Amino acid sequence: xxxxxxxxxxxxxxxxxxxxxxxxxxxxxxxxxxxxxxxxxxxxxxxxxxxxxxxxxxxxxxxxxxxxxxxxxxxxxxxxxxxxxxxxxxxxxxxxxxxxxxxxxxxxxxxxxxxxxxxxxxxxxxxxxxxxxxxxxxxxxxxxxxxxxxxxxxxxxxxxxxxxxxxxxxxxxxxxxxxxxxxxxxxxxxxxxxxxxxxxxxxxxxxxxxxxxxxxxxxxxxxxxxxxxxxxxxxxxxxxxxxxxxxxxxxxxxxxxxxxxxxxxxxxxxxxxxxxxxxxxxxxxxxxxxxxxxxxxxxxxxxxxxxxxxxxxxxxxxxxxxxxxxxxxxxxxxxxxxxxxxxxxxxxxxxxxxxxxxxxxxxxxxxxxxxxxxxxxxxxxxxxxxxxxxxxxxxxxxxxxxxxxxxxxxxxx
Amino acid sequence: xxxxxxxxxxxxxxxxxxxxxxxxxxxxxxxxxxxxxxxxxxxxxxxxxxxxxxxxxxxxxxxxxxxxxxxxxxxxxxxxxxxxxxxxxxxxxxxxxxxxxxxxxxxxxxxxxxxxxxxxxxxxxxxxxxxxxxxxxxxxxxxxxxxxxxxxxxxxxxxxxxxxxxxxxxxxxxxxxxxxxxxxxxxxxxxxxxxxxxxxxxxxxxxxxxxxxxxxxxxxxxxxxxxxxxxxxxxxxxxxxxxxxxxxxxxxxxxxxxxxxxxxxxxxxxxxxxxxxxxxxxxxxxxxx
Numbered sequence: 001x002x003x004x005x006x007x008x009x010x011x012x013x014x015x016x017x018x019x020x021x022x023x024x025x026x027x028x029x030x031x032x033x034x035x036x037x038x039x040x041x042x043x044x045x046x047x048x049x050x051x052x053x054x055x056x057x058x059x060x061x062x063x064x065x066x067x068x069x070x071x072x073x074x075x076x077x078x079x080x081x082x083x084x085x086x087x088x089x090x091x092x093x094x095x096x097x098x099x100x101x102x103x104x105x106x107x108x109x110x111x112x113x114x115x116x117x118x119x120x121x122x123x124x125x126x127x128x129x130x131x132x133x134x135x136x137x138x139x140x141x142x143x144x145x146x147x148x149x150x151x152x153x154x155x156x157x158x159x160x161x162x163x164x165x166x167x168x169x170x171x172x173x174x175x176x177x178x179x180x181x182x183x184x185x186x187x188x189x190x191x192x193x194x195x196x197x198x199x200x201x202x203x204x205x206x207x208x209x210x211x212x213x214x215x216x217x218x219x220x221x222x223x224x225x226x227x228x229x230x231x232x233x234x235x236x237x238x239x240x241x242x243x244x245x246x247x248x249x250x251x252x253x254x255x256x257x258x259x260x261x262x263x264x265x266x267x268x269x270x271x272x273x274x275x276x277x278x279x280x281x282x283x284x285x286x287x288x289x290x291x292x293x294x295x296x297x298x299x300x301x302x303x304x305x306x307x308x309x310x311x312x313x314x315x316x317x318x319x320x321x322x323x324x325x326x327x328x329x330x331x332x333x334x335x336x337x338x339x340x341x342x343x344x345x346x347x348x349x350x351x352x353x354x355x356x357x358x359x360x361x362x363x364x365x366x367x368x369x370x371x372x373x374x375x376x377x378x379x380x381x382x383x384x385x386x387x388x389x390x391x392x393x394x395x396x397x398x399x400x401x402x403x404x405x406x407x408x409x410x411x412x413x
Numbered sequence: 414x415x416x417x418x419x420x421x422x423x424x425x426x427x428x429x430x431x432x433x434x435x436x437x438x439x440x441x442x443x444x445x446x447x448x449x450x451x452x453x454x455x456x457x458x459x460x461x462x463x464x465x466x467x468x469x470x471x472x473x474x475x476x477x478x479x480x481x482x483x484x485x486x487x488x489x490x491x492x493x494x495x496x497x498x499x500x501x502x503x504x505x506x507x508x509x510x511x512x513x514x515x516x517x518x519x520x521x522x523x524x525x526x527x528x529x530x531x532x533x534x535x536x537x538x539x540x541x542x543x544x545x546x547x548x549x550x551x552x553x554x555x556x557x558x559x560x561x562x563x564x565x566x567x568x569x570x571x572x573x574x575x576x577x578x579x580x581x582x583x584x585x586x587x588x589x590x591x592x593x594x595x596x597x598x599x600x601x602x603x604x605x606x607x608x609x610x611x612x613x614x615x616x617x618x619x620x621x622x623x624x625x626x627x628x629x630x631x632x633x634x635x636x637x638x639x640x641x642x643x644x645x646x647x648x649x650x651x652x653x654x655x656x657x658x659x660x661x662x663x664x665x666x667x668x669x670x671x672x673x674x675x676x677x678x679x680x681x682x683x684x685x686x687x688x689x690x691x692x693x694x695x696x697x698x699x700x701x702x
Contacts, residue, residue, distance in 0.1 A: 111523060115501045231501060234525040240459065241521035245662060252658040256651040263647055299663060306655065307597065310648040318608060321640045347611035350556055351604040357548045358600025365541035370593045
């Protein structure tokens with residue numbers, strides 16, 4: 001027995017165990033450390049916490065043509081609208097010439113969010129003859145409020161300097177006549193002008209709740225959409241389904257992992273145990289990389305991860321079968337390990353490379369959900385090449401060097 | 414020792430028997446295309462205990478959104494409703510009407526897909542399959558040899574046809590996850606083929622005089638058999654746990670992978686390698702002439 005090697009082995013096992021425990025178990029001594037357990041730092045995709053993925057396409061209308069400039073403005077309006085609602089880490093992306101992809105995760109009512117998002121929010125004040133006197137473009141600010149006396153909910157509008165001038169002029173010209181307030185061509189109110197309004201303020205009333213007024217105020221503040229946006233594709237996941245999927249994935253992951261771990265030990269004994277250590281480290285490393293690069297974990301992403309876990313096992317299986325063969329030819333344990341790795345490596349490398357090719361193609365041509373799958377699969381393959389080859393080999397040598405187990409039978413012979 | 418190569422005609426016939434019914438079904442009946450291809454909405458709701466399917470159907474039909482056979486119960490309190498494409502306002506109407514008629518409704522998911530998306534999905538899927546196939550052929554030619562690349566692609570096509578066939582015969586709904594599954598099967602089942610050809614490559618370097626191609630491949634198959642079975646089993650473990658514990662949204666994806674992994678292992682051993690032997694023997698014959 002070589003005690004130094006045994007100690008080294010014990011240290012490694014402890015280190016991996018510590019990494020694993022700090023990842024998943026909330027420890028009372030660390031309860032003030034905000035980032036522990038660190039697995040909780042994973043950014044969850046909208047399919048795991050509820051949310052919506054929507055592809056919007058701009059359509060030409062008689063009044064507005066789609067071009068690069070209007071698309072940029074439309075994107076800016078969407079960004080303002082989303083930021084005002086305070087959604088964490090939204091995705092707002094141009095795709096091609098006339099599409100914008102929006103992803104909102106962790107929101108309570110994804111369906112309503114989409115309705116608000118695509119609302120043109122084109123505000124107009126029109127005189128009796130139907131002529132437009134002022135539009136939302138002249139707005140400086142819009143705020144919801146509750147009238148302290150009547151309790152009536154309203155949206156208070158403040159016009160820009162230029163708008164104030166226009167509004168003063170129009171109200172002066174229309175005393176005693178009605179001025180209609182239209183939102184998206186729908187008449188909201190039709191108040192009669194009592195006297196000229198020169199302070200540049202107006203209000204819209206008639207809302208049922210402060211929340212409703214709040215939404216309208218946000219829309220008006222963010223400005224009108226310069227083009228008409230239509231929903232091409234929408235994937236809404238309710239918070240309940242997101243939670244269900246997350247719980248189930250974690251369960252499936254644990255059951256699958258344990259099944260593999262048990263299988264490896266039963267079938268390959270000492271090397272199986274080593275491979276299990278390497279696999280646990282592998283799983284933790286992939287998770288850490290994921291958190292490190294701020295990647296979003298989605299349901300297809302988890303599937304890709306589990307598949308790469310299968311590939312990592314395969315790498316070990318290929319090599320261990322080789323080691324067995326070498327042992328059968330009468331080689332010593334240590335030279336059998338070396339020969340097994342040397343000969344198995346080529347097969348492992350080639351088979352992983354071809355899968356990596358498929359994953360990369362998938363990334364370039366797949367829809368955004370499939371991309372998550374391709375990303376985890378690729379990261380998983382690259383990491384597994386490291387853990388299954390380098391780490392497992394090093395650990396196996398270390399184990400052999402401890403001289404605790406000398407019988408080749410425990411190495412599969 | 415059982416000779417895999419000697420009996421290769423049997424494996425070819427089995428493969429044909431696996432492919433032909435599926436092919437026939439694909440031509441005559443096609444696929445049960447989901448909304449990802451056809452366009453439309455898929456709404457999944459969780460309702461209170463005791464709500465009957467007829468109640469849900471009445472609401473959907475009353476609004477004129479869907480045909481009655483497109484409402485499906487999933488689990489005890491969940492319903493999957495397939496409709497024509499609904500605007501955002503129509504979706505909201507559907508939910509509020511349901512709430513009025515059957516009580517509390519928890520919207521689990523609402524997928525809306527426009528008709529253009531389906532076309533794009535199909536085009537992208539075919540394009541990525543072709544590109545992946547070409548890249549793999551190039552890689553295998555570079556690392557192994559061209560003929561092994563060709564039989565690998567043929568075997569992959571075989572895997573693809575079997576999976577497509579099963580989905581057509583049983584009219585299992587095909588969606589965008591299925592497309593991803595097909596590409597994954599390609600990426601995964603190529604592993605088996607590569608590991609075997611790697612062994613063939615290594616063995617042919619140390620080939621004894623007078624050893625035939627058939628024997629060479631047969632020995633390689635035997636040497637990689639345990640690995641193929643063990644790896645196949647561990648992947649099946651993972652997939653089966655995902656299938657039974659993994660939630661409804663991934664079911665089609667996992668099912669396609671399950672079929673693909675099994676059929677991929679079969680074609681790696683009993684299609685790709687024997688076909689390569691046939692190509693090699695033909696090469697020899699041509700040289701002898």
